[in-house]
Amino acid sequence: KLNIPSFSDVYSDCFSIGAAINQRTIESSKQLLTKHFNSITAENDMKPENLQPEENKFTFEKADQFVAFAEEHKMKMRGHTLVWHNQTPDWMFTTPDGSVAKRDLLLDRMQTHISTVVGRYKGRIHSWDVVNEVIDDSENLFLRKSNYLDIVGEDFIEKSFRFAHEADPKALLFYNDYNESHPQKRDKIYKLVKSLLKKDVPLHGIGMQAHWNLTSPTLDNIRAAIEKYASLGLQIQLTELDVSVFDTTDRRTDLKEPTTEMVALQEERYEQLFALLREYRDVISCVTFWGVADDYTWLDNFPVRGRKNWPLLFDDNQLPKQAFHKITSFK
Numbered sequence: 001k002l003n004i005p006s007f008s009d010v011y012s013d014c015f016s017i018g019a020a021i022n023q024r025t026i027e028s029s030k031q032l033l034t035k036h037f038n039s040i041t042a043e044n045d046m047k048p049e050n051l052q053p054e055e056n057k058f059t060f061e062k063a064d065q066f067v068a069f070a071e072e073h074k075m076k077m078r079g080h081t082l083v084w085h086n087q088t089p090d091w092m093f094t095t096p097d098g099s100v101a102k103r104d105l106l107l108d109r110m111q112t113h114i115s116t117v118v119g120r121y122k123g124r125i126h127s128w129d130v131v132n133e134v135i136d137d138s139e140n141l142f143l144r145k146s147n148y149l150d151i152v153g154e155d156f157i158e159k160s161f162r163f164a165h166e167a168d169p170k171a172l173l174f175y176n177d178y179n180e181s182h183p184q185k186r187d188k189i190y191k192l193v194k195s196l197l198k199k200d201v202p203l204h205g206i207g208m209q210a211h212w213n214l215t216s217p218t219l220d221n222i223r224a225a226i227e228k229y230a231s232l233g234l235q236i237q238l239t240e241l242d243v244s245v246f247d248t249t250d251r252r253t254d255l256k257e258p259t260t261e262m263v264a265l266q267e268e269r270y271e272q273l274f275a276l277l278r279e280y281r282d283v284i285s286c287v288t289f290w291g292v293a294d295d296y297t298w299l300d301n302f303p304v305r306g307r308k309n310w311p312l313l314f315d316d317n318q319l320p321k322q323a324f325h326k327i328t329s330f331k
């Protein structure tokens with residue numbers, strides 16, 4: 001049996017190695033988690049709808065369990081996420097009589113949510129995805145249209161960071177987004193973050209979600225994005241890495257397992273990606289995968305519900321793929 005090295009040990013002088021977890025995988029992948037990872041993120045259980053499902057009714061049991069697990073196993077914890085247009089309950093934007101909330105009410109609720117959540121885990125959560133996905137994917141729009149933008153206005157973003165910083169001045173605060181290596185979106189993320197830094201907003205890093213596939217984004221575009229974000233003097237983290245075996249337009253549903261060509265391409269892709277990430281180890285502080293092993297990935301339901309995917313470094317029997325061996329034997 002191959003002697004399998006610890007992923008996070010091999011990368012200890014590069015960056016932390018993280019994984020998104022949920023109630024099921026914290027048990028089913030416990031061995032892999034404690035051996036290979038030194039950072040965890042709650043995949044869904046620390047999103048607004050799961051922490052404050054009703055106004056002033058906070059449900060912290062699961063988050064408490066994950067934070068305790070991280071501390072027990074000397075892992076860092078990433079808080080995901082405080083302000084996001086998705087997975088946020090409707091009450092946040094609605095007055096008690098059912099009309100649309102106004103600016104001051106929503107700002108109060110944002111401050112309550114952020115200060116209660118960040119305050120509860122003060123000194124225990126190393127970094128927060130304070131704001132998630134506010135840049136629009138279309139060419140002619142800067143900020144994504146959302147309830148936050150419509151009701152509060154553009155300053156909902158800086159307010160979010162200031163609320164979080166007040167609640168835990170030591171936590172590292174991140175702006176997090178996907179398609180972050182596409183030149184156009186990259187430039188808009190850069191513009192937003194630069195404008196926040198100019199206003200002395202407490203923002204310490206950029207989260208590149210890194211939901212990638214076998215061909216996109218190109219290594220050149222990833223390199224250019226890392227360079228551009230690093231030029232702001234911020235730390236960079238990959239926060240949701242997976243390498244889908246399907247490209248964004250491929251809706252095929254016939255496969256019961258990845259083709260041999262997909263396996264070979266994914267192996268090559270992971271080897272190239274980690275060679276590039278190691279080159280930028282001075283600015284990259286953590287690489288978090290959006291899952292542990294192929295036996296559970298959000299991509300089994302996105303963008304095609306019920307379509308199996310095999311995006312991670314451990315297969316659906318929780319065994320390391322050849323790609324794992326390739327990226328842990330560079331020394």
Ligand SMILES: Oc1ccccc1CN[C@@H]1C=C[C@@H](O)[C@H](O)[C@H]1O
Pocket residue numbers: 043044132178209211240298
């Ligand atoms: O790749 C995307 C394409 C369209 C919308 C969102 C995303 C990524 N959005 C991420 C994915 C999964 C969720 O669990 C994360 O919280 C979210 O940040």
